[in-house]
Amino acid sequence: MSSDISDKADDSSKVSIWNDPKARGIFFQVILVAVIAYLVWALVDNTIRNLEARKIASGFGFLDTTASFGINQVLINYTEASSYGAVFIVGLLNTLLVAGVGILFATIIGFSVGIMRLSKNWVVAKIATVYIEVLRNIPLLLQIFFWYFAVLRAVPDKRSKASLFDTFNINVTGIWMPKPLPQDGFNIVVIAVLIGIVLAFIVKKWAKKRQAATGQQFPVIWASLGLIVGLPFVIYLISGSPLEWAYPEFRETGSRLRMGFQLGTGLQIIPEFLALLFALSLYTATFIAEIVRAGILAVSYGQTEAASALGIKNSHTLRLIIIPQAMRVIIPPLTSQYLNLTKNSSLAVAIAYPDLVSVFAGTVLNQTGQAVEIIMMTMGVYLTISIVTSIFMNWYNATMALVER
Amino acid sequence: MVQNYVRTKMSPDMAPPATETGIIGWVMKNLLSSWLSVVLTVFGAYVIYLIVPGVVEFAIVNAIWVGKDGLDCRSIADGGRVQDGQAIGACWPYVQAYFSQFIYGRYPLEERWRVDIAMFVGVVSLIPLLIPTIPYKRENAIFLLGVYPFLVTILLTGGNIGIGNGAWGFLAILMVLGVGFVVFQAKTTQSIQISSGLKIVAAIGVAIAIVYLALGFDYGMLDVETPLWGGLLVTLVVAITGIVASFPIGIILALGRRSEMPVARLVSVIFIEFWRGVPLITVLFMSSVMLPLFLPEGVQFDKLLRVLIGVTLFSAAYMAETVRGGLQAISRGQYEGAMALGLSFWQMMGLIILPQALKLVIPGIVNAFIGLFKDTTLVLIVGLFDLLGQVQASFTDPVWSSPATSHTGYLFAAMVFWVFCFGMSRYSIFMENLLHRGHKR
Numbered sequence: 106m107s108s109d110i111s112d113k114a115d116d117s118s119k120v121s122i123w124n125d126p127k128a129r130g131i132f133f134q135v136i137l138v139a140v141i142a143y144l145v146w147a148l149v150d151n152t153i154r155n156l157e158a159r160k161i162a163s164g165f166g167f168l169d170t171t172a173s174f175g176i177n178q179v180l181i182n183y184t185e186a187s188s189y190g191a192v193f194i195v196g197l198l199n200t201l202l203v204a205g206v207g208i209l210f211a212t213i214i215g216f217s218v219g220i221m222r223l224s225k226n227w228v229v230a231k232i233a234t235v236y237i238e239v240l241r242n243i244p245l246l247l248q249i250f251f252w253y254f255a256v257l258r259a260v261p262d263k264r265s266k267a268s269l270f271d272t273f274n275i276n277v278t279g280i281w282m283p284k285p286l287p288q289d290g291f292n293i294v295v296i297a298v299l300i301g302i303v304l305a306f307i308v309k310k311w312a313k314k315r316q317a318a319t320g321q322q323f324p325v326i327w328a329s330l331g332l333i334v335g336l337p338f339v340i341y342l343i344s345g346s347p348l349e350w351a352y353p354e355f356r357e358t359g360s361r362l363r364m365g366f367q368l369g370t371g372l373q374i375i376p377e378f379l380a381l382l383f384a385l386s387l388y389t390a391t392f393i394a395e396i397v398r399a400g401i402l403a404v405s406y407g408q409t410e411a412a413s414a415l416g417i418k419n420s421h422t423l424r425l426i427i428i429p430q431a432m433r434v435i436i437p438p439l440t441s442q443y444l445n446l447t448k449n450s451s452l453a454v455a456i457a458y459p460d461l462v463s464v465f466a467g468t469v470l471n472q473t474g475q476a477v478e479i480i481m482m483t484m485g486v487y488l489t490i491s492i493v494t495s496i497f498m499n500w501y502n503a504t505m506a507l508v509e510r
Numbered sequence: 511m512v513q514n515y516v517r518t519k520m521s522p523d524m525a526p527p528a529t530e531t532g533i534i535g536w537v538m539k540n541l542l543s544s545w546l547s548v549v550l551t552v553f554g555a556y557v558i559y560l561i562v563p564g565v566v567e568f569a570i571v572n573a574i575w576v577g578k579d580g581l582d583c584r585s586i587a588d589g590g591r592v593q594d595g596q597a598i599g600a601c602w603p604y605v606q607a608y609f610s611q612f613i614y615g616r617y618p619l620e621e622r623w624r625v626d627i628a629m630f631v632g633v634v635s636l637i638p639l640l641i642p643t644i645p646y647k648r649e650n651a652i653f654l655l656g657v658y659p660f661l662v663t664i665l666l667t668g669g670n671i672g673i674g675n676g677a678w679g680f681l682a683i684l685m686v687l688g689v690g691f692v693v694f695q696a697k698t699t700q701s702i703q704i705s706s707g708l709k710i711v712a713a714i715g716v717a718i719a720i721v722y723l724a725l726g727f728d729y730g731m732l733d734v735e736t737p738l739w740g741g742l743l744v745t746l747v748v749a750i751t752g753i754v755a756s757f758p759i760g761i762i763l764a765l766g767r768r769s770e771m772p773v774a775r776l777v778s779v780i781f782i783e784f785w786r787g788v789p790l791i792t793v794l795f796m797s798s799v800m801l802p803l804f805l806p807e808g809v810q811f812d813k814l815l816r817v818l819i820g821v822t823l824f825s826a827a828y829m830a831e832t833v834r835g836g837l838q839a840i841s842r843g844q845y846e847g848a849m850a851l852g853l854s855f856w857q858m859m860g861l862i863i864l865p866q867a868l869k870l871v872i873p874g875i876v877n878a879f880i881g882l883f884k885d886t887t888l889v890l891i892v893g894l895f896d897l898l899g900q901v902q903a904s905f906t907d908p909v910w911s912s913p914a915t916s917h918t919g920y921l922f923a924a925m926v927f928w929v930f931c932f933g934m935s936r937y938s939i940f941m942e943n944l945l946h947r948g949h950k951r
Contacts, residue, residue, distance in 0.1 A: 130770070130771045133771065133774070134771050134772075134773040134774060137773055137774060137777065138773060141777065147806075148804045151803070151804055151805060151806050151807075152803045152804055154806075154807065155802070155803045155804075155805075155807065156803065158807065224550065225540070225543060225547070226540065226541065226543075226547045226550045226551060226554070227540035227541060228541060228550070228551050228554035228555060228558075229550045229551070229553075229554045231554075232554050232557060232558065238932065239928065241931075242880075242884075242927065242928045242931035242932045242935065243884075243924045243927055243928055243931075244884040244885070244887040244898065244927055245884065245887075246887040246888060246890070246898060247887060247898055247920060247923055247924055247927065250898070250902065250920060251920050251924075254916055254920075255916055255917050255920055448788070448789035448790075449789065451789040451791045451792065452791060452888070452891075454791060454891055455890075455891055462789070462791055462792060462795070466792065466795055470795075470799065476799040476800050476803060477800060477803065480792060480795060480796050480799065480800055483792050483795075484787075484788045484792050484796070487787060487788045487789055487792065488784065488787040488788060490787075491783075491786070491787035492783075492787065
């Protein structure tokens with residue numbers, strides 16, 4: 106009897122190889138690998154043939170070749186005699202600059218508008234809603250064009266200017282303002298700022314400890330402000346103001362071609378940067394505002410009620426109870442908006458702001474024709490940024506996850 | 511003597527204080543509830559005062575409504591016909607003159623009925639699909655996703671598209687593989703599966719043959735090259751093709767990412783994360799400069815097709831993540847139930863899981879479509895003329911050059927995009943509420 110049963114069991118475990126999920130899995134995966142290998146081989150083979158037929162060089166040797174074109178916004182030493190590799194760095198830094206400043210502004214505007222939309226004040230809430238619904242539904246590129254071609258072209262022409270306090274000037278060539286020139290001894294001020302930040306941290310820790318022990322509060326924000334801004338300022342004055350300003354030179358006489366602001370004097374913010382910055386931050390802010398609103402709404406109303414039952418001030422409820430809990434919901438989609446903003450900064454190419462895509466995947470590609478290497482490098486930069494961000498996100502989610510028993 | 515007064519009737523309710531009801535109550539509550547609120551109200555009113563009158567004056571009050579060229583939108587001092595000192599608003603006659611170009615691009619005038627039919631059929635077959643109460647969703651979807659794209663291809667290009675020999679070879683390999691698969695199955699398993707497998711292969715074969723014949727047939731229509739397409743037509747073609755073609759790819763990728771086969775999972779993850787990690791503009795650059803290098807010699811795609819391929823792959827990655835969200839929302843019990851019934855993987859997915867998952871992600875798909883619709887404007891960077899590209903190109907026309915032309919053009923384009931995107935986002939919210947009715951607290 107028992108042998109009979111075991112025989113049967115043997116039979117049932119002996120499924121035909123075709124119906125064995127494991128065998129099937131291996132079979133399909135082998136086919137998948139074969140198809141992908143074939144596709145990759147075909148692509149590489151075709152590309153090599155095509156490159157040979159079109160007499161396009163390959164390899165990364167071109168990075169050392171002289172670029173011989175100028176760029177109107179550079180953060181490192183760059184001249185026309187610099188190499189294509191330097192162009193890559195310049196473009197990368199310009200991308201990071203506009204993305205970084207854009208993220209800062211988008212966050213400020215987005216948080217303000219998101220909180221405004223939840224305001225009990227009807228006018229403020231409606232303004233926030235209209236702002237979000239209008240700007241979110243208009244393509245970013247159209248907004249960039251609007252700022253660049255419609256708004257920033259409506260300012261005074263090249264040979265005239267509009268000034269604020271004689272310090273900030275604007276015309277078609279951008280915003281011109283004095284450039285800070287640190288003199289000898291300015292390092293002390295920088296060090297003072299760093300010391301101020303460290304001291305602020307210590308004060309914060311001490312204040313927290315004291316509040317936990319005695320219940321007394323300490324104005325941490327004002328103290329930190331005094332330490333970070335006030336202390337360096339005092340030192341700056343004591344050390345004899347080691348900072349000078351280079352004012353932009355504006356010529357109103359002389360040959361017509363040379364009139365206007367002189368390149369290389371003062372600090373110029375090019376209109377392409379401004380247009381891209383306005384469009385990116387205002388557009389992304391609409392998404393951030395919605396994320397912030399959703400995050401705040403996700404904190405249950407009981408928290409607010411409990412806080413007011415404890416007699417906590419409204420402003421403290423928002424800052425100490427609602428926002429910390431909302432951040433848990435807000436941060437993951439917020440990071441992906443930051444990533445979107447960084448990727449969207451590549452639209453710079455449409456108005457010729459010298460970002461990575463514009464100068465490297467645009468100008469350098471046109472000059473060298475080495476499409477494969479250049480596009481791969483460009484994509485690699487964005488991929489790296491997004492992979493680093495997602496690693497950070499995974500780490501953050503792991504640390505912030507609710508600890509449940 | 512004390513007179514006791516006992517009330518026998520309830521006293522009438524007193525009217526609420528004037529500050530609590532009506533307009534005054536509303537104002538007190540919503541505008542002036544605290545000092546901060548008063549400040550905010552004044553600030554808000556100031557912001558409105560800054561923006562609204564300017565926009566209304568530009569778009570309506572000072573706008574020029576009739577005219578025959580740009581001079582009607584210029585002041586006399588500027589060489590035009592508008593009285594000096596009169597404020598000049600939007601130049602609407604320019605939009606009127608360019609309207610058909612904004613819609614069709616340079617599509618030949620006498621062939622535009624084809625575009626009209628394509629758009630009309632699309633709208634007529636899409637509307638019943640969007641209204642949840644109308645029956646025959648399945649048939650409708652099959653028409654819209656399976657038949658309509660080919661109909662549009664034939665209408666817009668004029669048909670008579672020969673598929674190259676290379677493609678025929680590929681099709682032949684597919685057929686041989688399919689037949690071999692069926693024969694192999696016939697040898698190893700029962701007869702029921704043979705016939706169903708054969709049916710599927712036969713159906714695919716017939717469908718391919720029909721499509722080939724339909725696309726290749728000479729309808730006697732003028733061949734309209736894609737460089738002539740433009741305006742809203744290109745915007746819609748790119749966005750709709752992108753979303754429709756990315757749909758099946760996205761589903762496969764989502765299934766692959768959740769598969770238990772490590773190779774399939776790895777390939778899907780790499781594919782998805784690659785496309786999601788790069789900006790669309792580099793994808794468009796890639797499809798316009800690198801794709802020609804990837805193809806064997808002699809094979810050439812036109813620019814629109816290259817862009818369509820790039821956009822499809824790009825949006826497939828996003829679609830995959832949307833669909834994956836839906837798959838994750840389906841409870842484990844549904845999978846187990848299907849497996850307990852002895853359904854195969856594809857039966858389980860096709861009959862049990864995907865119908866539920868896809869229904870859940872309708873709002874997500876609509877949102878993906880909104881994003882793609884806005885992103886189609888990027889094609890102007892690689893030299894296609896979508897709506898924004900067409901508007902941008904019209905600014906160079908000296909006939910309509912005036913100070914207000916570019917503002918008017920951007921305003922018009924913004925309004926068109928806004929109406930489409932806002933409408934779709936409302937629909938997405940509507941569907942979300944409908945789908946979550948049972949689960950919402």
